[in-house]
Amino acid sequence: xxxxxxxxxxxxQYSGLFLQGVVLTIKICVGSMIISFFLGMLLAVMRQSKSxxxxxxxxxxVEVLRNTPFLIQLFFFYYGLPxxxxxxxxxxxxxxxxxxxxxxxxxxxxxxxxxxxxxxYYEASAALGFxxxxxxxxxxxxxxxxxAFKPLTSNFVNLVLTxxxxxxxxxxxxxxxxxxxxxxSNRPFEIYLILLVVYCIFTxxxxxxxxxxxxxxxxxx
Amino acid sequence: xxxxDFAAYARFKWSDMxxxxxxxxxxxxxxxxxxxxxxxxxLILGLIRCAxxxxxxxxxxxxxxxxxxxxxxxxxxxxxxxxxxxxIRMKAMQAAVLTLSLNTAAFxxxxxxxxxxxxxxxxxxxxxxxxxxKFQIYWKIIARQAIRLLIPQAITLYISQLQCSSLVSFLxxxxxxxxxxxxxxxxxxxxxxxxxxxxxxxxxxFPLARFAKYLEKRIGFTI
Numbered sequence: 001x002x003x004x005x006x007x008x009x010x011x012x013q014y015s016g017l018f019l020q021g022v023v024l025t026i027k028i029c030v031g032s033m034i035i036s037f038f039l040g041m042l043l044a045v046m047r048q049s050k051s052x053x054x055x056x057x058x059x060x061x062v063e064v065l066r067n068t069p070f071l072i073q074l075f076f077f078y079y080g081l082p083x084x085x086x087x088x089x090x091x092x093x094x095x096x097x098x099x100x101x102x103x104x105x106x107x108x109x110x111x112x113x114x115x116x117x118x119x120x121y122y123e124a125s126a127a128l129g130f131x132x133x134x135x136x137x138x139x140x141x142x143x144x145x146x147x148a149f150k151p152l153t154s155n156f157v158n159l160v161l162t163x164x165x166x167x168x169x170x171x172x173x174x175x176x177x178x179x180x181x182x183x184x185s186n187r188p189f190e191i192y193l194i195l196l197v198v199y200c201i202f203t204x205x206x207x208x209x210x211x212x213x214x215x216x217x218x219x220x221x
Numbered sequence: 222x223x224x225x226d227f228a229a230y231a232r233f234k235w236s237d238m239x240x241x242x243x244x245x246x247x248x249x250x251x252x253x254x255x256x257x258x259x260x261x262x263x264l265i266l267g268l269i270r271c272a273x274x275x276x277x278x279x280x281x282x283x284x285x286x287x288x289x290x291x292x293x294x295x296x297x298x299x300x301x302x303x304x305x306x307x308x309i310r311m312k313a314m315q316a317a318v319l320t321l322s323l324n325t326a327a328f329x330x331x332x333x334x335x336x337x338x339x340x341x342x343x344x345x346x347x348x349x350x351x352x353x354x355k356f357q358i359y360w361k362i363i364a365r366q367a368i369r370l371l372i373p374q375a376i377t378l379y380i381s382q383l384q385c386s387s388l389v390s391f392l393x394x395x396x397x398x399x400x401x402x403x404x405x406x407x408x409x410x411x412x413x414x415x416x417x418x419x420x421x422x423x424x425x426x427f428p429l430a431r432f433a434k435y436l437e438k439r440i441g442f443t444i
Contacts, residue, residue: 004307067380067426068419069387071398076419079411164292165388175294182302189306192299196291203290 008190014181021177028094028163028173033156035099040106047111058107065104070165073097078169094166094173102159109151113144146217153210157203164199174198232408241414244400245421251396252386255318256379259325266326267333281330288327294388296320301392317389325382332378336370337363369440376433380426387422397421 046058065073074097081088117140125135145152167175178195182188266281288296301316311319340363348358390399401418405411 063427063430064419064423067384067423067430069384069398069422071387071390072401072415072419072422075398075402075405075411076415079405080415083412161290161292164294167294168391175292178295179298182298187306189299189303192295192303195295196287196299199291199295200287 004189006190007187008194010185010187011181011190011194014177014185017177017181018174021172021174024091024171024173025160025163027091028098028166028171029156029160031095032098032102032163033159035095036102036106036155036159037152039099039103041110043103043107044110044114047107048114062104062107065101070097070101070162071168073101074165074169090169090171094163094169094171098159098163098166101162102155105155105158106152109148109155110144113146113148114140116147117143143219146219149217150210150214153206153214157206160202160206161199229410230413233404233410233413234408237404237408237414238417241397241400241404241418241421244395244397247395248383248386248397249425251314251317251321251389251394252383255321255386256325256382258318258322259382260329260375262322262326263329264333266330267337270330270334271337284323285327285330288324289331293320293324293385294391296324297388297392313389313392313394317386317392317394321382321386321389324385325378328378328382329375332371332374333367336367336374339370340366366442369442373433373437373441376429376436380429380433383426384422 043058043061046054047062049055074094077097078090078093081093121139121143122135125139130138163173164175166173167179170176172180174195178191182191185191266285269281270278272278297316297320300320301311301313304311304316344362344366345358348362353361386396387398390396390402393399397418401414405414408414
């Protein structure tokens, strides 16, 4: 290895900076998760609806988002919004862009959950005198969200991994901090290695917890 | 509302468009090369994953898991900015292709593994009963079905890798996104330029996505 010795101790002085980066990453992720979940649900319902316009809008939305890179979407919002006269913080742009971006996979997942609800449930709730709205919120949604829970969590893990791209719009989230620290300390190898491991641990933790919750909430249909 | 200032659109010259199209070539070059290499490595890793020996079939996970569970951008930076301090120096292009290929390989291996595993065990037994050896069973029974499950998923993976290839622009490689950034900065028309760039990515990947869906219906089957 060319006589190179790994030195992680040098990086300890930057731990405060890293912590700030982690906080910012969490802010981005939580914000965009909420947006992407509700937007995904809306899109899924639109896709299932009888209205042709709603189905068309949802399909185009999802296809465009899935077939263009997140980086370009991010730039589009970051540099484009000021042209429309909308001046917002980079953080807000990141949250919105990431939320919109992962609404597409969430839509697919929730939709397949919705489709898995058998017609018998609709008939049963009609027989109980539920209105259409009640049927949806009390019967269909709880079942389909349970079915969609596991793929949703894997979408959220993907979202967290994708959030590292937000470094591209000058956000000092964990990746941005890593870049700065690597320039200051001249220890890029160690830093990116740590980052790799941290992300891996995080992903494992989430999928472990998700599996445990999934076992708890599943019901026999 | 600068978007409706149509006179400004004259700032976008034909030479800028040529630059973007040329950069699209770089994107295609990086993507195709790393997809080819990644598929090959992924196939090997996936087949090792299917081995009977419980230790051997875990070995590829050592490579695959970190690649699948961390952001591509971290991997790119580790290879391009990190490895030189260990004494491994490479050009941006090499680093990009290397990282993207390994990344593709990790995801492809999972697809190979899962599509081979989804062929029921009984078919192996049937093969043995017919007096086939292991290689014959793989070749004549398993592979033919597994590949039909694999191809549509592989195309979906290829599309997502094409999107991911936009991240190589962080290595100061002149790919489609980087060219888009530069032209957008120069002409100050971000809406138009990023719209065009997104459109080009879309043109590349949407037909493929449709094709994958068609194949899934055409050659896919349920066991």
